[in-house]
Amino acid sequence: MGRPRTFDDDVVLSRAMEAFWTNGYGGTSPAQLAEATGIAKGSLYNAFASKRELFTKCLELYHRQVAELAKGLLEHPGTTRECIGAALRFVVDSDLAQPLRRGCLVGNTAVELAGHDADIAQKIRGMQDESTGWFEARIQRGQRDGDVSRDLDPRAYAEYLANTLAGLRVMAMTHEAPVLYRIIETTLSTF
Amino acid sequence: MGRPRTFDDDVVLSRAMEAFWTNGYGGTSPAQLAEATGIAKGSLYNAFASKRELFTKCLELYHRQVAELAKGLLEHPGTTRECIGAALRFVVDSDLAQPLRRGCLVGNTAVELAGHDADIAQKIRGMQDESTGWFEARIQRGQRDGDVSRDLDPRAYAEYLANTLAGLRVMAMTHEAPVLYRIIETTLSTF
DNA sequence: ACCTTTCTTGAACTACTGGTCTAAAACGTG
């Protein structure tokens, strides 16, 4: 029944995500999206209704990818401090390894759109809360394992780490590795 | 000699800054700038050459205003910890008091433009370094006053605080006061 | 009073925006 898609939705989504990540929502035109994905504007709108909806899907894809990575990193063997340090350093390394500094799509979107768009703001908030949750879970495990003090409030400390991470990704837009590593060291020295 | 300006450059700059702060560089059109400043597009281009140059001037104005405020706050009476806490809380309170969440113009610009524009990136970097300098100076004073340990590396800790601040202003786009205050508390509890 | 200079303004300009539509082509199905 009907002609099938000639493109893989996930591949298109992934390429569109790269474009949005590089240029922001407002900075990415339908023409650029067509160019980046390799399919025509018409097909893009047929498949994803609007630029807004395509962006939302890209944002969700980004978050899913981050989630997978983050969980992997935090479940690695090692102490809580080692794990969290490795995770933060990994993010910084990834940011710096790219030819263009792009920051974090979630953070960038918070800055670009959250103030004007309650819907997006809520989605972003949800993603940030989830990230905080990963840190929280790792800290709680640390308390069970005995390498994190029971006096530490896991939620508060997870929020603190999420904030540090948000900061790092802004700082990575303009700073080099030594400064960023030093910030991570100082952060880790606090527990 | 020649017809004099009918407008005050500083007033126009300040209004343009508000517009850029609210909508970002790319999100602010010449028409909006004309509307916001109250002078015609032509006059704007006559006085400021281009949107880019106008923006640069706005960015510098913003930084100068922040500098004045920051210095005032950090020179207040009280311990280092009290001073820095008050400064961070002040920023959060200001962010949340506004009708629209706008974050920090310097941070927002880092995210929006630093990756694509080396010139802007350098300017932003300079402003961030200056902010770090204020923290550093306050910590050094604290070490002289005796309320901060001599073991603490003032530069590293200042970078750490600048990073926390950068994070807070992104987090303030989507989070409410209690979370932000808790992050500040956790940060302050580390020295 | 004129000339020069600098300012102001609104219109004009080109290129491109986000988004829609259409005609043709491509398929799975019966």
Next chain:
DNA sequence: CACGTTTTAGACCAGTAGTTCAAGAAAGGT
């Protein structure tokens, strides 16, 4: 192998982007 459905590439649209410009207006110098 024709059917109806769906995809596709590109034309198309009104609107806006950032910028320039011609024409007039307000001042000082002569």
